[in-house]
Each structure stands twice: as C-alpha cells, then as structure tokens.
Amino acid sequence: MPLLILDRDGVINQDSDDYIRSLDDWKPIPGSIEAIATLSKAGYQVAIATNQSGLSRGFFGLEELEAIHNHLCSLVEEQGGEIAGIFYCPHLPDDGCDCRKPATGLLRAIETELSEPVAERYFIGDSFKDLQAGRAMGCKPVLVLTGKGEKTRLQLESSNNDLVDSSSIPIYADLAAASRDILSCYLS
Incomplete structure (x- = not known):
C-alpha cells in the first residue's frame, strides 16, 4: 500500500498564529477530510x-492534542477512510531535536512505525519546512496554498531560495485539489 504524508495545520485544518x-x-x-478518506x-x-x-x-496539553487527533481520525473514518498514524514533534524550535521539521525525525519515525519507505512518496505541506523535510528524505513534496502556502510560494519564487528546487514542486489550491490530481495519476 503506497504511503502519503500530510502536514496538519494549514493543510488539513485552518492554521492560526495563536x-x-x-x-x-x-x-x-473544506474538502480536506473527504480528500483524506478518498486517498485512503x-x-x-x-x-x-x-x-x-x-x-x-x-498552550495546550497532551489531552487536548489527543482530542483533536481522535476527532480528526473519527471524521475520516465516518467518510470510510483511515489515518495510518499521526506523528508529532512537541519541541520548541531551539530545542535542537531531530524531529522538528525541517529535520527528518518524524519521517524516519513514520518509516519505522509503518514499515514503509518515505522516499519517492508524496509529502503534502503548506510550509517551507515541510518541503525541506520532504526533500531531505527523498519524498515528492507538494505545496498547497492554504495555511502558510501563499507565503511559502513566494519564498519558493524568490531568487534567494537555494534550499529547495522549486521547479519540480507541484502547487495546488488545497488538499482536495492535490488529492484529485494524485489519484488521477495513481488510478490511471
């Protein structure tokens, strides 16, 4: 079964600076839950x-985080799909961990837990960090314009960007649009 990786805030749900x-x-x-279920x-x-x-x-505890993730999984299950796993980094940006994107620890954890390589698999995100983490592990990064996606697109287009080759990163309005295109390639 092929693996597909998603960022959460800004891709599946509305993001907030707070x-x-x-x-x-x-x-x-809108459309993200159905897209996940359809992919599944x-x-x-x-x-x-x-x-x-x-x-x-x-800002929140493990109980609140688990409630959000349980709700997300339930919504996808109501649509007939399944989420294989939710992997998160709880650390601060300056903690020096290996799991906070753009580091690759979360992707390595996904490989280990799901016994599936992440290389050559889609990683759909809205931030530059998502794209960097995906590229570092050999994923096929995809950018959605929801969340921080518009800002990220501008970063990709800037002449100062040499961390990610932007010419090969497909850009979609949202997860629903990206999933339709991925499925049209996969099913044909």
Whole structure:
C-alpha cells in the first residue's frame, strides 16, 4: 500500500498564529477530510507529520492534542477512510531535536512505525519546512496554498531560495485539489 504524508495545520485544518489550542480551535479546511478518506479508500496509507511546539509552550496539553487527533481520525473514518498514524514533534524550535521539521525525525519515525519507505512518496505541506523535510528524505513534496502556502510560494519564487528546487514542486489550491490530481495519476 503506497504511503502519503500530510502536514496538519494549514493543510488539513485552518492554521492560526495563536496555535490550535483545543478542539474548539480546530476547523477542517473544506474538502480536506473527504480528500483524506478518498486517498485512503484508493489504497494510500495516509500518515500525518506535524510540529506541535504548543505542547512545550504550555498552550495546550497532551489531552487536548489527543482530542483533536481522535476527532480528526473519527471524521475520516465516518467518510470510510483511515489515518495510518499521526506523528508529532512537541519541541520548541531551539530545542535542537531531530524531529522538528525541517529535520527528518518524524519521517524516519513514520518509516519505522509503518514499515514503509518515505522516499519517492508524496509529502503534502503548506510550509517551507515541510518541503525541506520532504526533500531531505527523498519524498515528492507538494505545496498547497492554504495555511502558510501563499507565503511559502513566494519564498519558493524568490531568487534567494537555494534550499529547495522549486521547479519540480507541484502547487495546488488545497488538499482536495492535490488529492484529485494524485489519484488521477495513481488510478490511471
């Protein structure tokens, strides 16, 4: 079963500079839940890799994070799909961990836990860090313009960008559009 990796905030749900602190703050982007379910039903093993420094900052606890993730999984299951795993980094940006994107620890954890290589697999994100992490592990990065996606597209287009080859990164309006295109290639 092919693997597909998603970022969470800004790809699946609305993002916030104030952090998604509770289930009340968590709002799915229109079409994202259906897209995940459709990918899953088509045979993709969908994993989520997300930075969640709000834990270390004390903005929310593990209970709130688990409530959000349980709700996300339930919504996908109601649509007939499944999320293979949700992998998160709780660390602050300056902690020096190996799991906070753009580091690759979350992707290595996905490989280990799901017994599936991430190289040559899609990694759909909205941030430059997502694209960098994906590239570092040999993934096929995809950018969506929701969340921080518009800002990231501008970064990609800047002449100062030499960290990620932007010419080969497909860009879509949102997860639903990206999934339709991925499925059209996969199913044909």
